[in-house]
Amino acid sequence: MSELAAGFDVVAALEEEVVLQPGQRTLIPTGLAMAMPAGLEAQIRPRSGLAFKHGITCLNTPGTIDADYRGEVKVLLINLGQDPFTIVRGERIAQIVFQTVPAIELTEVAELSETVRGEGGFGHTGK
Numbered sequence: 001m002s003e004l005a006a007g008f009d010v011v012a013a014l015e016e017e018v019v020l021q022p023g024q025r026t027l028i029p030t031g032l033a034m035a036m037p038a039g040l041e042a043q044i045r046p047r048s049g050l051a052f053k054h055g056i057t058c059l060n061t062p063g064t065i066d067a068d069y070r071g072e073v074k075v076l077l078i079n080l081g082q083d084p085f086t087i088v089r090g091e092r093i094a095q096i097v098f099q100t101v102p103a104i105e106l107t108e109v110a111e112l113s114e115t116v117r118g119e120g121g122f123g124h125t126g127k
């Protein structure tokens, strides 16, 4: 892996291979658990090769790993391809990217400040 790569590969820690049928989703264990310092999060993202060649992607992308999570990191894969896809132990199924999280304090207000966009969204400027 390149030392400049943003993502660290995550592998399937499976006892037995799993066959994912077209349209099927499954939760794959990674054997990975960690204790991140507060102020960090980790994101589970799909691998472009698996997505492009086989239609295999992460259903909840990007999956959020909270700093206080101490359980095993799992990857929610879905097969959007046309063919069954077999996942074997040690296969690189996703990548994990670490990000800083700004310290945010939410405050309830009666009114919001005005902007040119206002409430426009979801393609209100055209296609």
Ligand SMILES: O=c1ccn([C@H]2C[C@H](O)[C@@H](COP(=O)(O)OP(=O)(O)OP(=O)(O)O)O2)c(=O)[nH]1
Binding pocket: 044, 060, 062, 063, 064, 065, 066, 067, 069, 072, 073, 074, 075, 076
């Ligand atoms: O792809 C993922 C997404 C989440 N998690 C773990 C770590 C994360 O910290 C925890 C909770 O994730 P999330 O907040 O997305 O789940 P939720 O549906 O809101 O559940 P919860 O009520 O447990 O927070 O599950 C994974 O292992 N893989």
